[in-house]
Amino acid sequence: MTLGTDRLPQSDVVDLKEPQYYFNRELSWLQFNDRVLHEALDDRTPLLERLKFSAIFSANLDEFFMVRVSGLLEQVRVQVATKTPDGLSPAKQMEAIRSHLRPKLRQQQELFEKCLRPKLAEHGVILKSYGDLGPEQQSYLQRYFEAQIFPVLTPLSVDPAHPFPRLSNLSLNLAVAVTDPETGIQKFARVKVPGSLPRFLGLPEHLHPEGEHSWVWVGVTLEEVIAHNLHYLFPGMTLQGHYLFRITRDADFPVREDEADDLLLAIQEEISKRRLEGSVCRLEIQTAMPEDLRQGLTQELGVAEEDIYELEGLLNLKDLFFFLSLPLPDLKDEPWKPVVPPRLKPFFDQEESDSIFKIIRQGDVMMHHPYESFGASVQTFIEQAAQDKHVLTIKMTLYRTSGDSPIVDALIAAAENGKQVVALVELKARFDERNNIIWARKLEDAGVHVVYGVVGLKTHTKTALVVRQERDRICRYVHIGTGNYNPKTSNLYTDLGLLSCREDLGADLTDLFNFLTGYSRQIAYRKLLVAPLTLRKGMVALIHREIAQAQAGRPARILAKMNSLVDGEMIRLLYEASQVGVEVKLIIRGICCLRPGLPGVSDRIQVISIIGRYLEHARIFAFHNDGDEEYYIGSADWMPRNLDRRVEAVTPVEDPALVQELKTLLDIMLSDNRQAWDLRADGTYTQRRPGPDEAERNTHVLMMERTRHRDQGGTIDGIAQRHTFERSGDPNG
Template sequence: MVSSTQPPQPNWSDPQYYFSRELSWIEFNARVLHEAMDERTPLLERLKFAAIFSSNLDEFFMVRVAGIKRQVQAQVDRRSLDGRTPQEQLEAICQKLLPLVAKQHQHVQSVLRPQLASHGVFLLDYAALNQAQQRHLREYFEERIFPVLTPLAVDPGHPFPHISNLSLNLAVVVRSPEGTSHFARLKVPSSLPRFVLLPLELQRRKQTPVWMGVPIEQIVAHNLDKLFPGMEVVACHVFRVTRNADLEVQEDEADDLLQAIEQELRKRRFAGSVVRLEVHESMPDEIRQTLMAEMGLSNADVYPVVGLLGGRDLMALVDLPLPHLKDAPWKPVSHPRLRRLMESEYSTDEDFFALIRKQDLLVHHPFQSFSSSVQAFLQRAAQDPDVLTIKMTLYRTSGDSPIVDALIDAAENGKQVAVLVELKARFDEENNIQWARKLEQVGVHVVYGLVGLKTHTKLMLVVRQEGDRLRRYVHIGTGNYNPKTARLYTDLGLLTCREDLGADVTELFNALTGYSRQKNYRKLLVAPTNLRDRLLDLIHREREIARAGRHARIVTKMNALVDPPLIGALYEASQAGVQIDLIVRGICCLRPGLAGVSDRIRVISIVGRFLEHSRIFYFHNDGAEDVYIGSADWMPRNLDRRVEAVTPVDDRAIAKDLQEILGILLADNRQAWELQPDGSYRQRHPASPDAVQSAQQILMDMARQS
């Protein structure tokens, strides 16, 4: 028995118990970069991960670094969880990122480009081209590029021009016949392809190339004489700017939220302050200092690179027709129960609803098909004459969304359709505005959520007339209603017609669309209403079971763990004897393995071909196991500033399936990384090639065999 006399609890606000959120995110992106360097990963997949690394960094600077810089400028002493001031955070970020960025660019230049060339993919430098190739690109420049270029002089009569966010630019120094030097800025047009393909007749190599091209900025740089006739081009160097792109909408002062978001989007491209300057390492210090002075930057804001700036553009090469350099194609399979439904002699709209009435249905994407499950359910509901109402939340969806088309069909078929479109979904605001307007035009009731809160929950409610009663069918998911990301992200969705969940979801939609201030729900855990409190209750229950000397266990899967109250509760549970396994893909501020504090807590992260996005929470509960899924990570923003929904899984067979998924993930030794007490991650390695256990591969195999 564990002693009932408990020592005084530590002060869980002490920085020693936490990792920095920002540095933890950088550790995650380092794991992404590792996939770009892992020889076990197919070559074009490695190129994809290199591009994702760059894209992730762009967003990190536009949002996270920009926010910390605002705190520094406003002289806000808001400490990070690990006790750093905003200025100290910026210094730590720079110190951590500089070698990581150098590592990435060096790897792309020295490893990936030569390996691509060995497979017939030649991303060439202009200076290495022969005369015929350069002559062709000179003509291409004159016909396609030159007309859209606008060189901008910088002198007393021409102020330093505005540099748009994420744009590629050339800093050009020219000399007049009188010997006077002048500085000019030239923007590389983003409307043209980043990599310009050479014609087949000029692709001469010992082996037949699959693709051969040149970065557009090099074509511009080697033909500057056309832009500055009569002047000597002395120097030309590439640079790229990242600006603050986080929207600052005063929702409580906006008469029309949609218009307010549109105005902020116009500002995003041009108005945000510069937070990062990327330059080619060959840029002389004099030019670098000029750019820094004009944009109000310090040395810590400058990131010199050896290769291509804007590495996210490498994604354009990933789709080349070289299947042997990619992961084996994966086509999601239909859920076994749905497959039998589609193959049955009778395939009517009622069958789908009857299947859900018979038993709850759990779908696991991308292993099981989104289109034949969630999408098909909505499409059938849109056509079913007995369906009266459809309500759903849209946080992100695809550009050619069959989800939006189904909602339009439902409205045109006379059903009452209400959709909450979250206009503040970061970097999807413009798309969501378009969907909102398209839906409104056909009579869909469109709302934009609650002031001060993002609606992040993934909910669908279908109300159907069945005889003399109304029945509610519900989908509660962990991922967006987006057919494209459903093939790339691992997510879960529960389809059910349980009365208590249907009533809860109805009341939550009333809170989202009307003036309801619902506080109590039968089953749902809802943020910001009761989610944190209920999670704390569940953790504390395991703690008390352990203190009573009985087996206690917690297993959770999420994208990020930041919330101090929940971290403190996990520490207390560990101290009491609860065995805790946390599967946290990205940011984790909890420190595992601290003697007497978290030595019963293990944290792993899985980074593989699919983005781990599902959230599962398991509590042993003295044998009466509780399992939950939902949209919320354990972060203050999710628990306090977003509308989230987490549902218990009452079907015991489905609960066992979720436990099996957790067990498979915990046993991974191919893509799993273990978080160490010092904040670093150590990748697991199988004892032998025959002992490899890749969770994502196992789940694909299981789906295929089902």
């Protein structure tokens, strides 16, 4: 699928706002998800990891429908005709989304049924069909149904006395057709497959098939067990058929913050509505569902025919995550244990409570998760601050954190130790609202000053400030990162963080927290670029500086790594930079609305995407600056929401050794020939492959190897040199 036309300007005057210079945001996201699915299709990926990527593909789609598709459908409903920068109306975008998705969903289903499922069986993991089970196995499952499943089920009939039930979002259901033998009237009922029970039910070992194979797991799906025991739910009725279906509701809700007396209560009310009240934006059904049932569901749910997705086989392949729990290490990625960042190792060899602060005073510390441990760096920093008798104040922003967060526990301990603790808990972090409300209340109960952010903005910045009394002066220690304070995702997402006691950064964070918690109108910062105040104009100025360097005949280069590039102003600036000779290299994991490789417009712009074992989440921005290079890391992508509607913080990295680390990381990523995809001018992505005599260069493998060598005291120069490559316009100069 191409995301734009091949039409090019026919005159010397180029209007960079023309639609042909932009890819559609939604279609670009779908292509990102296609690259995720490709990891499941790629037989170089370990088998259970292939199941994981298929599950991620489905989980991603759920959120895409709940947020993006639901919004487009609402625009179509009220006849919004406004076009996106690429020239598509909401209706045209929906047509393109449906057209793109149907073959991809068939491909995913066929992959599981015809490839992954048989391969699992080869390794002793058999997902059986209920009808293929022997009498003893069926008898066991019947007893299990009676004892464990039947008491949980609630069949809901649909007739004049029983209106169509309110179906919960993302619920898996059985549509059951029954006939009353006395009247001959056919009736319809709905049975929800309970999410509180395991989706995949394993048989006990003594009921595994006989043979030479050392079986690991043999079982069936929960819905099949329910379906073959429906007579318990409808005694005296004649069962005509049963068919799976699943619904997706609009889960994006606006909160009128300026009208809410209590933001926490307002969001709680909206969360309760999300599960049952959002309009249905997708109906997934089994292909075998008869037309009368299909039409009945369509009418009752208010779903358009074009928003019904017929699927063969299992629905909700997100549940394939289950198989990663099986004891088959040879079918998974080799485990990785994050190491202690080298600069922080002395702390773990000392007993003085202030040794981590001594280390930070010696110079900035940069961590790269998950290669380096979140627990031995960021978490330890906060925990030590909570216990240190000289620490007076801790201030943090919490966007998303885990359900058993040691960070939150440390903040509570700090408050109990008499320190002033301020936590900005972002209640509007989508799909984490409920979790964040729980933490906000727990923190408040412990005496922490909890604030919910700034009206009209989401607080997305990842920052912490520790104020410490040291002899006759106050010293401020900071953490500024690219990822959430979440120990669980820190093992899955690649993120960077900076620990520093530089006075300018400490003063900037003091001003930032005053902006977040009070009525400060701070509009200038010493070092930080802060959205929505200074980040956009700061990045614009940095790009303009490279443009001026190129116009003066000097080398000019920009290298940016981010999750998504959507903002029209930033894209046009990059086009202008390319036109005057600036070399631009972009590493963008997800959405990219910029169209590279157009002669005379973007032919000096290269875009790659890295998709692999870890989710690339770190944001890095590098500018050549006539040889005096500047590097930045932070929480913001180049999207309108990050630049204009969120609180974000981007910090310069100034220590030469840390700058070299960022250079090496970017060099490794740009040379990747295993996980990297090149974006072409027509909108397609092409995965790189090693040449016949070329070694495989996998970013995540190389970073683990490099980190391991350094942790063991070995040299890392050889690794870096082994994977350097020749390319024009090296942004490292």
